[in-house]
Amino acid sequence: MAWLARGSSRLYGLMVLSAVVVLVADQVTKFWAVAALSGGERLAVIPPLIHFRLLYNAGAAFSTGTGVTWVFTLAAAAAVIGVLYIARRLASAGWAFGLGALLGGAVSHLGDRLFREPGFARGHVVDFIDYGPFVGNVADIALFCACVAMMVLSLRGVPLAGAPREESA
Template sequence: MLVLAVAVLLADQISKFWALSALSGGEGITVIPQLIQLRLLLNSGAAFSIGEGATWVFTLTTAAAVAGILYVGRRLRSTAWTVVLGTLLGGATSHLLDRLFRAPGFAQGHVVDFIDYGGLFVGNVADIALTGSCALLLLLSLRGVPLGVVADKGDPSA
């Protein structure tokens, strides 16, 4: 799980570094006309820039999600759930790092978005990982696939 999380985090942060250096002049790069364009957007909110004035709420929520995934993930035995939670962890941690350490300040930083999907929304590599892992999480839940966690020795329900 941690290896996958680090891979997602690195891919996202490296692509954001590239976007900040290559797209900061305001120019866009057309990848697929009228479908995909690369353009820089610094997002203080959540998806679709919702909640732009509440960046600190997203910081706290993301930190709690990262802690929860780490707690559950240390006991996983299911490969499918390990992939889901590893991908979620990588995307969430990358967004948390943006919130904590990017301008305008600690715990209020903006997430770097740069993949424009035909004017519908602008996202990044972490968003792709988060969306894909949430879809797989929903599928696993609907199919009743158990987490396969090993109980802690100190857990009274073990």
């Protein structure tokens, strides 16, 4: 775990904890949606704004790219690896939470792509929160919030990473 010692282990742990919360919340709600909702049924939550409706998304946002699900699998895997690498030298709690939400959403979508039907690396993401023209899930909300948080942190000049420390002999 020498790679972890290069940055703040407390902030890295905060990021991982945030990711686990997003991952668990997303997967639990997807499990509920698959068990409780049947195809096409709309359950009013806050009419007319929000309904629950079960869909399986083979593509990306707005169901684009449904024929190249494997590309989204690779992109999610690259995002997970990238976040874990970049976060080694976290310098703020804001970035830890933002990257944690990004990591949790990416890991959850990667899990769907790898292990859901129709098969390995071609799986469909479970979407069930219907916002009118859009249908998503908890991971999508976390990814959106992560992007907003990272834009705000960047605009405010909050550094992502601390200066690298010299390795001791």
